[in-house]
Amino acid sequence: MTESRAARWTLPVVAAAQLLVVLDGTIVNIALPSAQDELGMSDASRHWAITAYLLAFGGLLLIGGRISGLLGHRRAFGVGLAGFAAASALGGLAVDPAMLFGARALQGVFAALLAPAALALLTTTFTDPRERGRAFGVFAAIGAAGSAVGLIAGGLLTEYASWRWCLYINVPIAVLALIGTALVPKDLPVRGTGRLDVAGAVLSSAGFVAIVYAFNEAEPRGWDSPVVLGLLAGGVLLLAVFVLVERRTSDPLLPMRILAHRARAGAFIAITLMILSMFGFYLFMSYYTQAVLGYTPLQAGLTLIINAVAALVGSMLIAGRLYGRVPNAALILPGLLAAAAGMLLLTRLEADTANVLPLFLVPAMVLTGLGLGLVITPTAILATTGMGGHEIGAASATYNAAQQLGAALGIALLNTVATSATASYLAENADATLDAAPVHGYTIALAVATGILIATAIACAPLLKATRTAVHSDEDHDEPVLTSY
Template structure:
């Protein structure tokens, strides 16, 4: 029995195996999200063996994020153009091959090139996978449950990266954080053709190359500017130059799309208010999430002196709460509606982040961190599931890949910008406290406190967007 049919009938495809197919798709998405964070713990060991300085190590992360974030929209449209399953399999194969090459790297150049190919492959994989999900579950109730699984995977992948990175690096070496993708990716490549039949093109036959070039350049410049903030500071000319380039190319893209007969991103898609709200909220929540997991890991290791494994284990309650929330949220959406559920989730997320901001420099995990971690997990799980559902609500088959590309791009761009800006704020606060004679641990804690309050502000702003925008 098939899971997907021709473009004209795929919206009605049904099969008992679609839940198994969802599990395999979620496994691939887990790898994509995991790979953005699992490498962090391995960087010191990796740098020592490959003789990479701090700037070069930053590019191990940046090369992946740049390619992933800037090519996502193009990847989604290619999936609509050439078939979602085909592009998903190509992206997965590229991701597996690049992971193997990264683990075999004998120098910085080979590793950075492999990371860039990983990111580009993920930009094909991620939007195509979400598009396949929307076709597998056309009925609203089942789709909400499927998106619950999807949202849980997205949140768990980020949290699990710290734990798995520490375990693998300590036991098997830094290469294992890349090699772990190979057998898992192989399972995905074997299983998907058996579970999902080939789907045909649903987008226009011509690819909008000027639009693709301008938006890819704009996103590349935007993510590059965010990465430059971390390295050079907010006032550096490189940051402002890349920011200006991103704005100019973004304006060029809008002008091109208005005139294109077959646009890469039909601007009319933003008339779907749920899609627009979903992407704006995902931008803000993605910014809060990436900054949170980065700061929480550094706080636990630099201030509380946890080792890598303890740091990962300490984030398990947050991940567990996220999973539970993701399972419950679909029924809440059915009763209260997506926007009220989203607003409530964001309030809980903001509350947990404010609570965490008051953790002291000598915090006890049970007394000071467990409560806010659980609250953050519940809020984040609800926010991810509901936001993703809004972002694909009412999208037709021919734009499913585009919708997947948009929401993934919003998450990645938001994460890059949020981490860069909030990390800069935390650094300034820490330096100011240090200059005033405050002890190092207290100064670091003060900086992280401002960062956590900043993430709470992003969650509150996202809630205001969710409640304030009119329904589609």
């Protein structure tokens, strides 16, 4: 099979897998009330339908990246697809909450294998910088638009079919991708000791799960809760010990050189804080359009389509075509600032603002979507450029883990800011209208997100300065490497 033919098949197959992973982060959200009624979930336990997936996915990503290298990325990709499809079918057949929660956790387990394998396959298949830019543009577009599409698909499926189809829909997508995997070029398992870094695996998984769960519990318990503080302190301590262990082991789960490269570190910082801000943005737009503007869930989801389309343009038509021709900073920094401008515009909203859709929502959706697309494409490539052997899987897993961490922190942190600002507004304005307080809370949280994005651009500028991807042939590999011009 020629390289071009292999590339033609690899991209749609990997794109389908990326759609599965991203879609399931949000598609169940809208279906949750219906599932709760049918299965008899309590209000206190219902969040596990989402949390179980996120914890298993994020906590096992580094292990999934290593297993992907040991099995061979194509084989691991196939196993991940098959397992994800089976877990989705199991969730759709759930007869009680425990069965649904277990199935969602199982989805997360296989997603943790599937996501790094998919990114690794894309990295090893596309070696020319321009082809790689276009391929990663498609990959990034799905990642950027997938969350919004998940909300829309969840609303449509729940309203016109059943909440169970929010899980069943994964099965035909996974099966088609699994069939297409036969046309993806084979890769060999990574040679090495074959031993798993058990200490690193336990420490990384426990640390990540503790931190993400702390973020999840911060909303109901408060940031000053002993449980939240204990989980955060424990998670940070576990990850600190993990770094010490990885620096000393001969075959680390996460080689420290992945994080030590300045441009790669900048990419990880940029994507983490971009996702943090965007997930808060999606949350507030869902609340604002439905609770304040009176949109139906479907109408609210369709509003987010503007953001999804803009993300497609930013990732495929701009970043995908320019990657390799311009420095990485020329894509990532404008992307961060464009998203910041979109959120800053919304900080001017008030409860009685007129012409909200054309004057505020549409420009904000366009700017944030373009910004997200411009950031995801180059950061995804930077995460794996210059990596070889099992390091590709580790770098891919780290990139996915950065996004998961950003999403969890964004929802918890920005929602806490919004609720605190809302409470303060009500305390100071006893005669406030019903909508004035929450809108004030949303604008304060979006102002914080704007500040985070601007600070991220300032912090990443020296890390990304004058780096571009070029191909250098050397004795070890012909992988693209990061070069300063």
